[in-house]
Amino acid sequence: MSLNYYDLILPVVPKGTFTYTSEHDIPVGSRVKVFFGSRIEHGIVKGKADKIHPDISYKNINEVLDDKPVFPEKYLTMFNKMSNYYQTPLGIAMRGVLAKSILSSERLDVDCDISDKSILLSLSNDQHSVYASLTKIIDSGFSANLLHGITGSGKTEIYIELVKECIKKGKQVIYIVPEISLTPQIVQRLSERLGFSVPVYHSKLSPKRKQKVFWGFNSGCYPLVIGARSALFIPSDNIGLIIVDEEHESSFKQEESPSYQLRDMAVMYADILNVPVVLGSATPSVESYFNALNGKYRYLELNKRFNEKQLPEIKIIDLKTSDIIDNLLSVKLYDKIFEKIKQNEQVLLLLNKKGYSKHLICKKCGTTLQCLNCSIALTYYKKGDYAKCSYCGEIYKFFKCSECGENDFLDFGHGTEKAVEILRELFGDTVIKLDTDSVTSHKKMQSILNDFYSGKYNIMVGTQLIAKGFNFPEVTLVGVLNIDNLLSLPDFRANERAYQLLMQVAGRAGRFIKKGEVFIQTYNPEMPVFQLLNSDSEKFYMEELSRRKEHDYPPFMRMVRIIISDTKEDRAKKTMETISEKINEAKSSETKTLGPSPAPIFKIKNRYRYSFIIKTPNVSRIQVLGRIARENFEVLKKGNMQLKLDVDPYFFM
Ligand SMILES: [Zn+2]
Ligand SMILES: [Zn+2]
Known part of the structure; x- marks a missing residue:
């Protein structure tokens, strides 16, 4: 019997592929089990070997796991392109996006009795015309579409209609949202609208749940998967549409290897599959806006709120000339909060820093307390009385000054923990906190959101988390306590991020019956981003693009x-x-x-x-x-x- 030589992708050491032999004909995209050194590894057949050296004796493939290939050729093409573009060897790329438990798992037969019990929606005129032009993209090959819909304009309704259209045509949909937005509430809402229980996929699922969704989608049984970044990498040969919601989110960039940008990968993959991709956001990334301007993406706009409510006007409070309470709250914002609470309305307050204080300073010599492993000032947490490094996570229970040995410190700057303490002194127990310290799971987050939603609290203080697309009908006031630290970062996207965050958080105010108000406190009211908040978004993007062009930044370089x-x-x-x-x-x-x-x-x-x-x-x-x-x-x-x-x-x- 003649021997076949195969190149395999193995999730090991920084190398491309490894050659193994087999007496069998193994289709490309099948999973195999091999000895790698003395270890057992699972990998994917990439193809027949490119080169065979006569003096090397190749090892045999131990076992073929699949009777038909799991990874279609187009999937492997995408994988190759990712590895090339992001300068990451194939094995490392595979390890970064496919869980080991999936590579070695037995194929599951998933029971999927999905009958159509979906609820018919009524779209607004604005939504209807966008939907009418989008519905044509299904079944018409590759197209990249940017859906720019202001907060509250109902982008999700459009996605749902597209998903239904695609399923009707017998195709599958991958629907990506930022991991933090994958709350039970959102999944439930989608499931109700679509009439079946929508499978969810993200990195924190147990291996068993992951396998179920993976095989359910791979076999074509689930028509839709909603998930975080990793959901893009569930293979199937019947994908008809990819949706990326909140496409501007910087969490779509993976920091570990392969450090890919999910949005860009989704567009690349859709192109290879020859299917449409829809990128949606209330505040698109500058890159996507630019691609829409130059015709690479189709641009669709929803510029009315669903219930015809106006976006609230954003007012700036100059902290340099204001009376400030406890270094946190201008008297003007204090009065507004007081007024809202009296009317039993709700208030959202944004502060872009976790913990109690920004840093600790030695009372004797003025040295800032730093992490011993990192050149970073430690954040102080009053509850628990410890200092923590936000980069390596090291916790310091007992600390003293590295210069003079004293252990008497002054806490400097405000984090959310201190803000809550001050606000409780001012307004009583009606204050709750939402940040990644208080949210340890989706369940915990949902319970905080529910408490606020039900009116148990009037004020919610939080980091960027509070801007993540939650709906609170009773919120009529949004206050930004301080985001100046965001604007001083050495990062060409600092301006864009601040703009997106401010617009997103402002969009939480007055979404329903009552009128909303937004106040931003800053020591730098002259910064351009504050001037542009009430203008047409087009003005922001054009100014930002011309600044980037002038300084040779992306998307020009x-x-x-x-x-x-x-x-x-x-x-x-x-x-x-x-x-x-x-x-x-x-x-x-x-x-x-x-x-x-x-x-x-x-x-x-x-x-x-x-x-x-x-x-x-x-x-x-x-x-x-x-x-x-x-x-x-x-x-x-x-x-x-x-x-x-x-x-x-x-x-x-
Ligand atoms: Zn000291
Ligand atoms: Zn550290």
Whole structure:
């Protein structure tokens, strides 16, 4: 019998593929079990081997897990493209998006009796015309569509109609939302509208639940899966539509390898599958807006709120000239809150910092208390009396000043914990907190939301979480206590993020019967972003785009950020310098570079970090320069030094 040679993708070491042999004919996309060294590994057949060396004796494939392939060829094409574009070896890419429990799991027969009990909706005129132009995209090949609908305009209703249309045509839908928005309430609402219990997929599911949804969708039995990033990577050969809601969310960028951007992957995948993709947001990313402007995406707008309510006017309070209570609340905002509570209406307050205080300062010598592993000021938590590093998570129960040894500290700046304490003194027990410290699970979050929704509390204080698309009919006042720290970050997207956050949180006010009001406190009222909040959104995007063009930022340039980190500071520095020299020698004139320089957070988890940035208008240069970085790193690497190549980076600290 003749021997077949196969290239396999295995979720191991930074390498592309491994060649194994088999006497059987194994279809591409099947899962196999092999010995890798002395370990058992599960992998995917990528294809017949590219090259065979006569003097190597290849190992045999132990077992083929599937009688028909699980991963369609188009899926593998997408996978290859992702690995290439994000400069991540196939094995690492696979490990990053497919759970081990899935790769080795037995195929499940999922029972899926889905009958159509869906409820008919009535769409507004505005929604109807958008839907009419979108319904044509189903079954018409690839198209990328940007649905720009202001908060409260009913984007979800449009998605639901599209899902139904697609299912009617016998096709499946992948529907992605940010992980934090996957609340039981949202899933239940969707299930009611669609008339079946919608399967949910995200990283925190138990392996068993994950397997059920994976196989249910893969077999074609579930017509729809709603999920976080990882749901995009459930293979099926019958996908007819991909939806990405809240497409502007920066959490769609994965920080660990492969550091892909989910929105961009969804568009790339839809193109390969030749199906439509719908990206929706009340505040689209500047990149997507730009793609709509230049015709790459179809642009659809919903600019009326469903119930014809006006968006509230946003007013700015200059903290420099205001009387301020406890360094937190201007008298003006205090009066407004007081007035609302008297009428038994509800108030949302945004503060972009968790914990009790921003940092602790030694009373004797003025030194800021820092994490011992990271160059980061520790956040103080009064409940529990400890300080915590927000980067490595290290908790310090007993701490003293690193300079003078004193243990008497002044807490400086306000976090949500301190804000709640102050607000309770001012307004009584009617204050509740929502941030990632108080929300340990979707269930916990839902219970806080329910308490607020039912009117048990009048005031909710929280971080960005409170802006995440929740509906509170009784909220008539939104106050932003302070987001100035967001605007001072060394990040070209800082302005965009602040705009999106402010518009999203403002959109929580007066969504239903009552009129809403929005107040923003700031020490920098002259910042352009505050001037643009009440204008047409078009004005914001055009100004932001011209600023980006002037400074050679995306979407006009592609960016790659290279980080070398090492426990030895000078070794990291020298390696980064050598690699940056090599890149500078090889780069063309249109490519620009910045650095090398110490990263803004110089030390994380005891690793010293040096950063180097490449900006190029030419996508193909990314691969060339990325390869130079990797090849030189392989030669120079010592100890546990690490290289991170971040294509289209979102994190600049
Ligand atoms: Zn001190
Ligand atoms: Zn730390």
